[in-house]
Amino acid sequence: MTRTIRIGTRGSKLALAQTGIIAQQLTDAGQQVEIVKVTTPGDRSHAPIAEIGVGVFTSALREALAADDIDVAVHSYKDLPTAAEPGLVIAAVPPRADPRDALVARDGLTLGELPPGAKVGTGSPRRMAQLRALGLGLVVVPIRGNIDTRMGKVFDGELDAVVLAQAGLDRVGRSEVVTETLDPIQMLPAPAQGALAIECRADDVDIEHLLQSTVDDEATRLAVAAERAMLAALEAGCSAPVGALAEVVEDIETDADGNDVYVQKISLRGNAAAQFDADSAEMVRASAIAAMTDAERLGKELAAELLDLGAGALSGPGRDPR
Numbered sequence: 001m002t003r004t005i006r007i008g009t010r011g012s013k014l015a016l017a018q019t020g021i022i023a024q025q026l027t028d029a030g031q032q033v034e035i036v037k038v039t040t041p042g043d044r045s046h047a048p049i050a051e052i053g054v055g056v057f058t059s060a061l062r063e064a065l066a067a068d069d070i071d072v073a074v075h076s077y078k079d080l081p082t083a084a085e086p087g088l089v090i091a092a093v094p095p096r097a098d099p100r101d102a103l104v105a106r107d108g109l110t111l112g113e114l115p116p117g118a119k120v121g122t123g124s125p126r127r128m129a130q131l132r133a134l135g136l137g138l139v140v141v142p143i144r145g146n147i148d149t150r151m152g153k154v155f156d157g158e159l160d161a162v163v164l165a166q167a168g169l170d171r172v173g174r175s176e177v178v179t180e181t182l183d184p185i186q187m188l189p190a191p192a193q194g195a196l197a198i199e200c201r202a203d204d205v206d207i208e209h210l211l212q213s214t215v216d217d218e219a220t221r222l223a224v225a226a227e228r229a230m231l232a233a234l235e236a237g238c239s240a241p242v243g244a245l246a247e248v249v250e251d252i253e254t255d256a257d258g259n260d261v262y263v264q265k266i267s268l269r270g271n272a273a274a275q276f277d278a279d280s281a282e283m284v285r286a287s288a289i290a291a292m293t294d295a296e297r298l299g300k301e302l303a304a305e306l307l308d309l310g311a312g313a314l315s316g317p318g319r320d321p322r
């Protein structure tokens, strides 16, 4: 392609690091790129994310894309609303970074070593609900801000610990502050955590094909499709108390001749707070496995199971009390 590709990004350290990865891949593929910073309302406001609403970090990038101010938008996939954006397509999903959550605690402590009453900071309803559900007597303190601001509250003694995405810390080069990478059995990550969504205009077929052939990773795309189908079927947005993790696993099947053969499948774990409000301490959990080609159906089925188990039963916009 002879034109210079304008890649839009938020100006945060994390967003710039993520955009840098994609810019490098396109440059390696022989393309000319230019990085364009876009300020989002999410960057300007200090209100809790749950109050400013879904898509605060992504809508300004999407507007810039639709207005032809940029050609490609690089998003943290977990920040994107589940509804498709008319006129835009997610052309590629690059290989996923570590999807897990990470604990940054004082004195090198792990989650299990934090004493009852320890103050743990997070602004995410999903992390809050799971921390409470552990039953460790932790005091969850709502916080927000960029990675440096949140970690700073542990280093200055205001909090005993904070929970952050491992991928974010890895990408800004601060992995050394992590005192425990949380096993998904303790804390299921947000749907699409650690994954990026590379978006372009739907009518920009040249860019779409270029992105598909240079940065897309099929296993990540399918895993994220399963997780987000589950989230969407729960009618829950990106700040909902819902965790999901899909992984490609090997399974043994018997073929027509009676031989054992290895096949790749997609496994999905999901959980949700029983109450979609700030105080929920009860979680429902489920898991299932399906063929790679059934990723989205797997997500929908797991959501149905979680709803049967009582996910979000007591609150949430547009849901019948049940």
Ligand SMILES: NCc1[nH]cc(CCC(=O)O)c1CC(=O)O
Pocket: 076, 077, 078, 079, 163, 164, 165, 167, 168, 192, 193, 194, 195, 196
């Ligand atoms: N909601 C903010 C946000 N969006 C993406 C990441 C981290 C990187 C990722 O999950 O891909 C973070 C920070 C965090 O949750 O600690």
